Amino acid sequence: MSKEQESYSKIEHLKMIEEVIKRMANNSLDIKKLYVTLFVAFMVLILKEKVTMTNNDYRLTIFIMLIITVVFGFLDMYYLTLERKYRDLFDNINLGLNEENYIMKISKISMTAIVINCYNC
Incomplete structure (x- = not known):
């Protein structure tokens, strides 16, 4: 593969990852909107x-509101963790650490990773 084709391939791969990151951010925002709506209701x-x-x-009612808060908080943390994993993948490809074309694999997400990412915010 020529240098130009390789560069184009890398740019397209990075665009694909950017789209996934945007979706994760939008999902997180939608969850927050739905939470505020339910809380106000x-x-x-x-x-x-x-x-x-x-x-x-x-x-x-307070117990139900607490459950809603915990569930939506967990979902938000999950999407934030996914977004960060894809940002790491983006950085690795951009720096040339991951040379495989169009690989979108991220490492598995454990509950511990979600909680740690929440506290790191």
Whole structure:
């Protein structure tokens, strides 16, 4: 393969990875939007039904809001970790550390890696 073809191939590979990174960032943003929507909906429910709600109803609503927060937080951390892994792949290809053309493999993501990446933010 000529130097020009190799350069073009590398640029196309980097473009593919950039598209994946954009999708991960958009997914993370969509998750945050959905979380805010659900959180506000529950807050409106609490304020609207304030007079008729008992203590158990408040506890249940707060528990549901807490579960929603944890689930959406985990999903956001997952997409952030994926995005970082693809950024590492991008950097490796850009620096010439990964010479294989059009390989999009990233290392497996463990729960520990997700939590560590969350704390590194």
